[in-house]
Amino acid sequence: MELIKESLLKAAAVTAVVLAFGFLIGLQMDDARTSYIDDRISEAAVSAQTIVAVENYLDSSDNYCMLVKEEIPDMGENNAEIGTTLQQFSSKGIGKRNEYKALRREYYVSQLRLYNTVISYRERCETDMDAVMFFFDGDLNSERQGSVLTEYREEVDNSTSIFSYNLEVEKSKVLDVLKTDFNITDGPSIVINGNQTYREYVPLKQLKQVMDEVDENSTSTNKTINVTKVAE
Amino acid sequence: MRPLSCVNFRRIDLKFFCGEITSINLFGPNNIVMITWLAWLLIGSSLFMVTFYMNVYRKMPVEEELADSELDEEPKVSILMPAYNEEEVVERAIRSALNMDYSNLKVIFVDDGSTDRTLEKARKYSEKDEIKIIEHVENQGKGEALNTALENADSDYTIVQDADSQIDGDVIRKGVNKLDADEDTGAVMTSIRPLEAETFVQKMQKIEYTLTNFYRNLMAYINILDMAPGAYSMYRTEEVKELGGFDEDNLTEDLELAWRIKKEGKSIEMAFHESAKTEFPATFRQLYGQRVRWARGFMSNAWEKRDMFFNDEYGWFGKFQLPTQLILPVFGIMGLAMIAAGFWEGIRASFIDIWTTGLSLPGFGGLDPYRTALNFPAVIYVPLVASLSFSVVELKVAYSESDSRFEDVLPLLIYFGTFFIIKGVFWMAAILKELGRSEEVWS
Numbered sequence: 001m002e003l004i005k006e007s008l009l010k011a012a013a014v015t016a017v018v019l020a021f022g023f024l025i026g027l028q029m030d031d032a033r034t035s036y037i038d039d040r041i042s043e044a045a046v047s048a049q050t051i052v053a054v055e056n057y058l059d060s061s062d063n064y065c066m067l068v069k070e071e072i073p074d075m076g077e078n079n080a081e082i083g084t085t086l087q088q089f090s091s092k093g094i095g096k097r098n099e100y101k102a103l104r105r106e107y108y109v110s111q112l113r114l115y116n117t118v119i120s121y122r123e124r125c126e127t128d129m130d131a132v133m134f135f136f137d138g139d140l141n142s143e144r145q146g147s148v149l150t151e152y153r154e155e156v157d158n159s160t161s162i163f164s165y166n167l168e169v170e171k172s173k174v175l176d177v178l179k180t181d182f183n184i185t186d187g188p189s190i191v192i193n194g195n196q197t198y199r200e201y202v203p204l205k206q207l208k209q210v211m212d213e214v215d216e217n218s219t220s221t222n223k224t225i226n227v228t229k230v231a232e
Numbered sequence: 233m234r235p236l237s238c239v240n241f242r243r244i245d246l247k248f249f250c251g252e253i254t255s256i257n258l259f260g261p262n263n264i265v266m267i268t269w270l271a272w273l274l275i276g277s278s279l280f281m282v283t284f285y286m287n288v289y290r291k292m293p294v295e296e297e298l299a300d301s302e303l304d305e306e307p308k309v310s311i312l313m314p315a316y317n318e319e320e321v322v323e324r325a326i327r328s329a330l331n332m333d334y335s336n337l338k339v340i341f342v343d344d345g346s347t348d349r350t351l352e353k354a355r356k357y358s359e360k361d362e363i364k365i366i367e368h369v370e371n372q373g374k375g376e377a378l379n380t381a382l383e384n385a386d387s388d389y390t391i392v393q394d395a396d397s398q399i400d401g402d403v404i405r406k407g408v409n410k411l412d413a414d415e416d417t418g419a420v421m422t423s424i425r426p427l428e429a430e431t432f433v434q435k436m437q438k439i440e441y442t443l444t445n446f447y448r449n450l451m452a453y454i455n456i457l458d459m460a461p462g463a464y465s466m467y468r469t470e471e472v473k474e475l476g477g478f479d480e481d482n483l484t485e486d487l488e489l490a491w492r493i494k495k496e497g498k499s500i501e502m503a504f505h506e507s508a509k510t511e512f513p514a515t516f517r518q519l520y521g522q523r524v525r526w527a528r529g530f531m532s533n534a535w536e537k538r539d540m541f542f543n544d545e546y547g548w549f550g551k552f553q554l555p556t557q558l559i560l561p562v563f564g565i566m567g568l569a570m571i572a573a574g575f576w577e578g579i580r581a582s583f584i585d586i587w588t589t590g591l592s593l594p595g596f597g598g599l600d601p602y603r604t605a606l607n608f609p610a611v612i613y614v615p616l617v618a619s620l621s622f623s624v625v626e627l628k629v630a631y632s633e634s635d636s637r638f639e640d641v642l643p644l645l646i647y648f649g650t651f652f653i654i655k656g657v658f659w660m661a662a663i664l665k666e667l668g669r670s671e672e673v674w675s
Contacts, residue, residue, distance in 0.1 A: 003291055004454050004548050011284035015276050018618045022272075026611030033606050085603055092609045094268055143584050 026094045033089040034099045040082045041106045047075050048113040055120075065125035072118060072129070076161045079114050082107055083164060101169075108174040111163045118161050119194055128215045130160045130193055133178065137167045137187035141201040145188035148204045156208060267570075271612045274567050277560070279619040282626050288450045289629065306336045307412070308387035309404055310469065313341045314377030315395035319348040321511060326357050328398040334405065339363040340381040341395075345371035350395075374462075375480035382469070382477050390469040392486065396511040397463045398427060403506035407466035410501050418498025419460040419467050419490065421448070423507040423634065433519050435643040436651065437512045439627075445504065446630035452502040456553035460493070460500050462486040464508030467493075484529025491537050494549050504634070520658065527561065527662030534558055561659040568656030620648065 051071060055064055086107055090100040118131040134149055136142035149162050165175055167187050178184065182191050189199045192214055202210065311329045315322055329339045343351040345368045358365050366380055378392065389408055393399060399422075407420040423445040429438040451457040460467070465486065472478075475492050478485045490500055513519040534541070534554070541558070543550040631638050638644075 003288060004456075004552065006291075007284045007287040007454075008552075010287045011280045014283040015280045018279055018615050019272055019276055022611050022614035022618075025614050026609075029606060029608070029610045036603065036606055081600075081603075088607055092607065092611075094611050140584070143581075144587070147584060 023094070030093045030096045033093065034096055034103060037082060037086055037089060037103050037107075040078065040085070041103065041110055044075065044078055044082060044110045045113070047071065047078070048110070048117060051117055065121070065127075068117065068121045068125065069127075072114075072121065072161070073159070075114055075117070079111060080162075082110070104169055105172045105174070108165065108172050111165070112174050112178075114161070115163050122193065128159075130157070130211060130214060132160060132162045132193075133182070133191040134162055134164045135167050135179070135184045135187050135189040135191075136164060139187055142187040145190065145201050148202065148207060149190075151204055152207055152211070157211065160211070268611055270566065270570065272615065274563050274570075275612070275615045275619050277563055279615065279622060281556070281560075282619065282622045285447060285450050286622070286626055286629075288454055292450065292453050306334060306405075307389060307408060308336045308338070309334065309389045309391060309408065309466075310381075310385035310387040311337065311339045311391045311393050312378055312381035312385065313339055313393050313395055314344055314374055314381060315341065315346065315350050315354070316344040316371060316374070316377070317346045317348045317350060318395040319346070319350045319353055321396045322350050322353050323356070324398055325393065325395045326354060326363065328400060329393060330357065330360065330362055332399065332404055333402075337362060337404070338385075338387065340366065340384050342366045342368065342377040342381045344368045344374070344377040373480060375478045375482060375485045378478040378485065379480065382472060385469050387469050389466055390472060391464065391466045392460075392462055393508070394463050394510060396427075398509045399464055400509075401506050403464070403503055403508070404466070406503045406506055410503075411466065411468055414499075414501075416497070416499055417501050418471065418493035418496060419465050419500045420503060421457075421460045421465045421500060422503045423449075423505070424461060424463050425507045425509050426512045427509045429512065431514045432643060432646075433516055434512045434514055435640045436647050437519070439640070439644055439647045440651065441512075442634055442636055443627060443630050445507075446626075446633055449502050449504040449633075451553070452500060452504075454548070455499050456549045457500040457502060458487075458490060458494065458549065458553055458557065460486055460490040463510040465490075482529060482532065483525050484533065487526075487529055488533050488536075491533060491540065494546060495537070495540060497546075520661070523655070523658040524662045524665060527659050528666055530557070530561075531662065531666055561655070564652050564656040565659050565663075566656075568653050568660065571653060623648065 051068060054067065086100070086103060090104075093100060115131055115133065118129060121127065122129055122131070132149065134145065136146060146164070149164075153160050153162055165178065167175070167179070167184070169175070182189070182197050184191075184197075184199065186199070188201050189197065190202060191197045192210065196210070196214065198210075313325060313329065315325075318325075326339060326341065329337075339362060341354050341363060343354060343365070351365075351367060354365055357363050364384060366384065368377060368380065382390065389411060391404065391407070403422050407422075410417050410420050424441055425445075426434055426438050426441070429435050448457055448459065462485070467489075471493075472489070475489070475496070479488045482488045493500060513522050534557075540546050540550050541554045546554075627644075
C-alpha cells in the first residue's frame with residue numbers, strides 16, 4: 001500500500017532529522033564543555049605558577065605563608081571541581097575523546113603542581129596542612145576509600161588536600177611517574193604527605209589515627225616532585 | 233568504573249551527580265557511545281512510530297467511519313457471552329445486550345463453572361426468548377466456553393462480548409453492514425472504553441486506551457489491524473466455525489483468532505466512534521495479572537504463527553505490523569533495564585557510602601549554573617523532548633477524534649513518565665513465566 005510506504009519514508013526522514021539535530025547540538029555542547037574545562041585548567045595553572053613565581057621574590061617566609069595560606073584552599077577547591085567536571089563531561093561527550101584524554105593529562109599535571117605547592121608550603125611554613133594522594137581503580141574498596149576520604153575532608157579536617165588519580169585512565173606521564181615513585185600497582189592506595197604509603201583500604205577510624213600521628217610527627221621529610229620533568 | 237566525582241571532595245557531587253550520571257557511567261566511561269545508541273534506538277523508534285501514524289492520520293479521509301445502517305432486513309446475530317465468577321457485573325452485561333436496538337438478536341450465555349452467584353444472576357433472565365443460558369459444571373477455560381456458545385449459534389453473525397463489558401448505540405448494525413458489504417472483512421471491532429475510571433490505575437488505562445483506540449483505527453485504515461478484542465468483536469458465524477472456532481489452549485484466544493483471520497487474507501475493521509465499555513483493572517495487581525496474561529498470549533501466538541513474520545504473503549501485516557509488535561516490547565524491556573541499572577548504580581553508590589562512613593547529611597557546595605547547563609546530555613534529551621512533544625500532539629488529536637474530554641493531568645504525566653517502564657515490567661514477568669511454564673487461568 002502506497003500510504004504505508006510513504007508514511008514509513010516520512011517517519012524515517014523525520015526521525016533522522018531529529019536525531020541528527022540532537023547529535024549536532026551534542027557536538028556543540030562537547031565543544032563548550034572542553035573549552036570550559038580547558039579554561040579552568042588554565043586558570044589553575046596560572047594560580048599555581050603565580051605562587052611559584054612570587055615565592056622567589058618574597059623575602060620573608062611570613063609573606064609567602066600568608067599568600068599561600070589564602071590561595072591553597074581556593075586552588076584545592078578549583079582543582080576538585082575540575083576533576084568532577086572532567087569526569088561528568090567526558091561521560092556525556094559523544095566525540096572529542098582525544099581532547100578529553102589531553103585534558104585529563106593536563107589535569108593530572110595541574111594536580112601535581114598543586115601537590116608540590118602544598119608540600120612546599122608544609123616545609124617552609126611548618127603547618128600541619130596535609131596532602132593525600134589517592135590512587136583508585138574500579139575495585140569496590142577503591143570506591144569505599146573514596147567515600148572515606150570525602151568524609152574525612154568534610155567532617156574531620158577540611159584543610160587536607162586530596163589528589164585523586166584514576167589508575168585505569170589512559171597513559172599519563174604524571175601518573176606513571178607517581179606510580180613508579182610510590183610503587184603503586186593497584187587501587188586503593190594512598191600516599192600521605194609524600195612519605196607514608198598505604199596500598200590497601202584504610203577505614204575512616206584508622207585514617208584518623210594515621211593523620212593524627214602524621215600531624216604529631218610532622219617533621220618528616222616531604223617529597224616534592226619535579227613537575228617540569230613529568231609534564232608532557 | 234566509579235566516576236571521579238565520587239572520590240572527589242564535595243558530598244553534593246557524591247550524592248547527587250553520581251546518582252544522576254550513573255546510567256551513563258555504569259558500563260564504563262568508554263561506553264557512552266553504546267549508551268547513546270541505545271537511548272537513540274528507544275527514542276528513535278518511539279518517534280518513528282508516532283510520525284508514521286500521524287502521517288496515516290493526515291491522509292485518512294475525514295469520514296471513514298463504517299456506514300450507518302440501511303439494512304432492509306436485520307440478519308440474525310448471536311452474542312457469545314462467556315462468564316467465570318462475574319457476579320458483580322454479569323447482569324449489567326446481559327441487560328446491555330438484551331436492550332440493544334436490534335431485532336434479530338440472541339444472547340448465548342455460558343457460565344464456565346463459576347463458584348460465585350454468576351449463574352444464579354444470569355438465570356434471572358432465562359425466561360426471555362432472546363437469551364440462552366448454558367452451564368459448564370466445571371471450569372474449562374474461556375476458549376471452551378466460547379466454543380460451547382459458538383456450537384449453539386445458528387446466526388449469520390456472531391459477536392463476542394465479555395461478561396464484564398457493556399454495549400450500546402448502533403454498534404451491531406455498523407458491524408453487520410460492514411461484514412455484509414465486504415467479503416474481505418473478517419471481523420469488526422470497536423473502541424474500548426472504561427465503564428468507570430475512578431482509581432489512578434484506571435485513569436492511566438483510560439489515557440492508554442484513548443491512544444490505543446486511535447492507533448487501532450489508523451491500523452484498520454491501512455489494513456494492518458491485528459486485534460479483535462474479547463470485550464467486543466463481530467465475526468461471520470460460519471467463518472469462525474470453518475476456522476475451527478476458538479483456540480482452547482490459548483491465553484489470548486481473541487488475538488489468536490484475529491491472526492488466523494489475517495492469515496486467511498481478511499481484514500479487521502474498526503467502528504471507531506462506537507464503543508464497548510468494559511471493566512478496567514482497578515489495582516496495579518489486577519493490571520499486572522491482565523497484562524502479563526496478554527503478553528504471554530502474544531508470545532505463544534507469535535511462536536505458533538512465526539511463519540507470518542516478515543512474510544510477504546501477508547503484506548504489510550507480516551512485514552511491518554507483526555515485527556513491530558514483537559520489537560516494541562523488547563525496546564520496553566531495554567528501557568526498563570537502562571533505568572533499573574541507573575537506579576541500581578545510584579543506590580549502590582549510596583550504600584557503599586553509608587557502609588563505609590555511616591549515615592551523614594550531605595554537604596552543599598556552590599552550583600555553577602553554566603557548568604550545570606553544560607552537564608545537560610543534549611544528545612539524548614533533545615530527541616527525547618522532540619519525541620515527547622510529538623506524542624503529546626498525537627494524544628491531543630486522539631482525544632479530539634474520540635470526542636473525549638481530557639480530565640486528569642497527573643495520570644497523564646505519570647503515564648508518559650512511567651507507563652513504558654511498567655509495560656517493560658509486565659513483559660519481563662511474562663517472559664519469566666513463559667520460561668517457567670507457569671499455569672494461568674482466565675478470570
